[in-house]
Amino acid sequence: MADLYDQATEHEERFRAQALAAQARRTLRGVSATHCVRDDCGAEIPEARRRALPGVELCIDCAMRDEKERSGR
Template sequence: MASGWAKDGAVQEQIDSTVEDGIQEARLRLQRAGPSLAICEACEAPIPEARRQAVPGVRLCIACQAEADRHQTHRAGYNRRGSKDSQLR
């Protein structure tokens, strides 16, 4: 049910566009991956062969990757393509 200026299905459109943005961002990271390294570029520990095969373009060991993931921030905390109705509230 639409209200205000929002059309029917506006909420689902917001959800879909947020998911599409996330997929696009992940694909861009994969394209920049390049070849896997045998040695972690952060701590110089060896990266196991199983990890190199499982994650194409891996550059960090598990410990360093976990630390990097903790510090990584997501660019958009919310969908900026929201309806005018949701922006007026």
């Protein structure tokens, strides 16, 4: 159990660091995607969301799905 937990935590930390780094790069440029970058989605991202989250690249649905998948593991 301890090993599993350590692995999950390590993975989570690496994932978060990567996500933060990517987010920081995008925020520096101030570029938000106008449409969801998920290949299987492509939904338009509302302007309010793009302004609230500079550099955002997922629509609300995909962002919520990501959250769920991450917290579920």
